[in-house]
Amino acid sequence: MVYTGVDACKIGWFAVTLGEGHDWQVAIFPDIISLWKRCKDSELMLIDIPIGLRQGAPGKRTCDKQARRLLGVKRGASVFAVPCREVIYADMEEASQLSERMTGKKLSKQSLNIISKTRQVDQLLLSDKDARSRIRETHPELCFWALNGGEPMKHSKKKSQGFSERMEVLLSAYPYTKGVVYYAERNYPRRELARDDILDALAAAFTASKEIQGLSFLPEKLTFDAKGLPMQMAYYFMS
Secondary structure (H helix, E strand, C coil), X not given: CCEEEEEEECCEEEEEEECCXXXXXXXXXXXXXXXXXXXXXXXXXXXXXXXXXXXXXXXCCHHHHHHHHHHHHHHHCCCCCCCCHHHHCCCHHHHHHHHHHHHCCCCCHHHHHCHHHHHHHHXXXXXXXXXXXXXXXXXXXXXXXXXXCCCCXXXXXXXXXXXXXXXXXXHHHCCCHHHHHHHHHHHCCCCCCCHHHHHHHHHHHHHHHCCCCCCEEECCCCCECCCCCECCEEECXXX
């Protein structure tokens, strides 16, 4: 059985796939369709992108609100506001204005940056029943919080201290972390793949690999959007 973790990167999507023992693979894909075709044998794929979107009304998803509360002020800020579905499918020039008309708020720069990738995932899940059964949402800071025994990371992942503390958490959970990171850094330049993207995808992959042991979710009760997609984040708590 194999499990995959996915994070958006500068040129597409970065995926880490974990198999039995020390078996792992990494790759960058230009779009979510090519990634899904390569990784569709995964028992579970956890992806750092919103799945399940509000439609036609303002308000925040419960999973986002709960994640921000658990992560605290500093790390909770990494849980960006999720645009509603109408905004996701609008032209980039119109998206922020449409969001303001519908919800009373313009989109942040971070939310604007993920619109096209959120649309890719939404289109895939709405068109492919098998993808819907295997791809679920997570958030890397939630993964690190859970793997660190319920303590959020102290430093930003963009800082050297933040990279080091996340490496330490992953090493305690997955002994082959250094090999994955070293290989990815050697094979993909920084202009294509940031260092923190590697750790985020690996944290998601390790979390997915704990499916049999039992994952936890925010919120605990599964809720769906108007299209039937789940609005829930997965994590694995290590004490």
